[in-house]
Amino acid sequence: FQHYYITNNLSFRNMVHLFNAGPAKVPEEVKEQIQSEFFNFAGSGISVIEISHRSPEFTALMNESNVNLREILEIPDNYRILWLAGGATGLFSSIPLNLITSKDDVVDYVVTGTWSKGAAKEAEKYANVNYVVPIPADFTGVPLEESMKFTPGAKYVFYCDNETVNGIEFPHILKTDSTIVCDMSSNFLSRAVDVQKYGAIFAGVQKNVAPAGLGVLIIREDLISADRLHQVPKVWDFKLQDAANSCLNTPNVFSLYVTNLVLKHLMKNGGLKRYSELSRQKSSAIYDIIDDSNGFYACKIDKDARSRMNVTFKLASKDLEAEFVKKAADLRIEGVKGHRSVGGIRASLYNAVTMESVNFLGDFMKSFQKNHM
Numbered sequence: 001f002q003h004y005y006i007t008n009n010l011s012f013r014n015m016v017h018l019f020n021a022g023p024a025k026v027p028e029e030v031k032e033q034i035q036s037e038f039f040n041f042a043g044s045g046i047s048v049i050e051i052s053h054r055s056p057e058f059t060a061l062m063n064e065s066n067v068n069l070r071e072i073l074e075i076p077d078n079y080r081i082l083w084l085a086g087g088a089t090g091l092f093s094s095i096p097l098n099l100i101t102s103k104d105d106v107v108d109y110v111v112t113g114t115w116s117k118g119a120a121k122e123a124e125k126y127a128n129v130n131y132v133v134p135i136p137a138d139f140t141g142v143p144l145e146e147s148m149k150f151t152p153g154a155k156y157v158f159y160c161d162n163e164t165v166n167g168i169e170f171p172h173i174l175k176t177d178s179t180i181v182c183d184m185s186s187n188f189l190s191r192a193v194d195v196q197k198y199g200a201i202f203a204g205v206q207k208n209v210a211p212a213g214l215g216v217l218i219i220r221e222d223l224i225s226a227d228r229l230h231q232v233p234k235v236w237d238f239k240l241q242d243a244a245n246s247c248l249n250t251p252n253v254f255s256l257y258v259t260n261l262v263l264k265h266l267m268k269n270g271g272l273k274r275y276s277e278l279s280r281q282k283s284s285a286i287y288d289i290i291d292d293s294n295g296f297y298a299c300k301i302d303k304d305a306r307s308r309m310n311v312t313f314k315l316a317s318k319d320l321e322a323e324f325v326k327k328a329a330d331l332r333i334e335g336v337k338g339h340r341s342v343g344g345i346r347a348s349l350y351n352a353v354t355m356e357s358v359n360f361l362g363d364f365m366k367s368f369q370k371n372h373m
Contacts, residue, residue, distance in 0.1 A: 017357040020335035021164050021310060022186070022207035025352040030261045041257075048257050053250050062245060065256055068263040072271060075195050075218060082217040083246040083256055085235055087204035088115075088185045091215050092122040094236035095158070095181055095200065100127045100229045105155040108132050110148065110174065113139045113163025114341060115183060123158070126230055130154070139166045141302030145175055154178045156199055162187035164207065165339040167312030167346065168305050173197055179223070187309045188216075189266060190351060191276035199223055208309070208350045210258035214251070266351065275351050282349045282358045283308040289365050296369045297345075314344040321345060324368060333361055 018025045034048075041048040042057040051058050066081050075081070084090065096107060106128045109120035123129050130151045133143045150157060156179040162169040164186040174180060179199035188203035195201065200219040206212035217238070224238045234240050234248060241248050266275060287306060290297040290313050299306065299313040315321045324345060325337045338344035347361060 016332045016334055017360050018334050019347040019349070019353065019357075019361065021339070021346060021348040022204070023212045024207055024335075024348060024350050026210065026258065027262065027265050027352045030258065030265050030352075033261055034258065049254050051253060053247055053253055058253060059245075061253075061257060061260060062247070062251075065260040065263065068260060068267065069216070069218075072189065072263055072267055073193060073195055073218070078221050079195060079218055080221050080224060080238075080242050081246075082219065082238060082241050083251055084215045084217060084241065085213070085249070085252065087206065087212065087215045088183055088202060089118075089204070090236060091183075091202045091217060092119040093126070094232070094238070095156075095202070096123045096126040097230050097232045097236065098225075098228060098238045099155055099181075099223060101155075101225070101227050102229055104128075105229070106130055106151045106153075108151050108154045108157040108176075108178065110143070110157065110159040111135050112142055112160060112170075113166035113168050114339070115163055115165065115185070116158070116160035119158060119160065119183060127155070132157070138300075139163065139168060140300050141168060141305040142170055148176075150176050150178060156181045158182070160185075162307055162309055164310050164348075165342060165346075167299070167301050167307045167310045169307035169309065171304055179220075186348075186350075187307075189263075189272065189275070190279050190309060192272045205255060205259050207348075209262050211255045214255040214259065216259075278355070279308040279349065279351070282353065282355060283311060285355075285358050285362055286311045286347060286349070286365075289362050293365075293369055296373070297365065309349055311347045311349060312338060312342075312344055314338075318343065320372070327368060328361075328364060331360075331364060333364060336361075 039047050041051050044057050069081055107123055108130050109123065110132045111117045111120055117135060120129055132148045132150055157176045158181045159174050160183040169187060181200045182198055184201055185203040186207040188208050190208060195218060200217060200223060202215060202217045205214045205216060224242055226239050290299050297313045297315065315324060321344060328336050336345050336347050338346045349358060
């Protein structure tokens with residue numbers, strides 16, 4: 001009875017309005033397809049969680065995923081796609097390990113929030129890190145271009161396009177003459193990207209694409225080299241993984257499978273142009289409520305750097321924020337508690353979050369404010 005109720009009662013499945021920062025919401029249509037194919041992947045009679053990564057069915061899945069990602073992001077032919085273990089955090093280490101070729105190499109890091117700060121600290125283990133701007137006491141936006149001090153001849157410049165914890169997003173690509181390496185984990189596939197302007201783009205798929213456990217790296221092929229200063233663990237060796245079509249070791253089969261379903265879902269439903277506009281509409285709906293609240297809700301992020309993906313704000317006290325989270329949960333609004341390191345409230349508005357859910361959250365915010373004025 002319970003299995004029948006959960007899988008067949010649409011009101012039960014759709015009653016939760018999920019705003020998790022990651023692992024995050026997956027489109028309903030995709031979850032339905034996962035359910036329908038779960039016991040019989042690609043006509044094999046085997047579940048997708050049992051399929052061999054050496055099987056022809058999985059090879060076809062890997063190849064199709066690469067083709068679909070190339071199409072939706074318009075990735076040039078001289079870029080390679082790697083699907084790697086460890087998510088984006090693993091790539092914090094593997095990027096400098098693979099790209100540093102000399103002990104004299106300098107890498108530039110633009111720190112605008114929690115994740116870029118963590119990436120820089122990890123890179124310090126393997127490279128000479130120059131902080132393009134001093135790390136601020138509080139993260140509230142993107143530094144002015146004239147304040148950035150880049151290193152001439154830097155091996156690469158790193159920045160995080162969207163800071164999930166802090167709710168900060170670059171409104172445009174970083175302007176520099178050096179090779180750009182960009183962490184796009186939490187706004188990946190939310191807008192068009194001119195890939196050829198980057199040396200490498202990477203993301204953990206668990207925020208805006210699929211279940212946790214997989215990182216994707218899009219890297220210009222001239223950056224994949226065996227000429228490196230450090231020894232690199234083979235599972236994070238870009239040259240070895242590229243030669244093995246990301247199957248040097250067993251990849252996360254299920255996460256890749258869901259990623260491919262989401263890619264097809266995005267292309268079928270208007271592509272990145274449509275989802276970019278939806279992201280703008282969803283985030284504007286919440287920011288407008290914040291800005292019209294006369295300070296009841298406070299967002300400290302500079303308006304030109306407010307994230308479309310992760311809307312962060314605070315209330316007058318921690319007790320009031322705790323009540324907000326509790327009352328929201330009573331209405332089946334889940335995932336709005338801020339990150340443990342910064343507190344406050346956070347609503348993550350990834351591609352799979354519907355306008356209906358955003359409006360439901362917005363109505364709750366208005367009601368909560370009215371009841372506490």
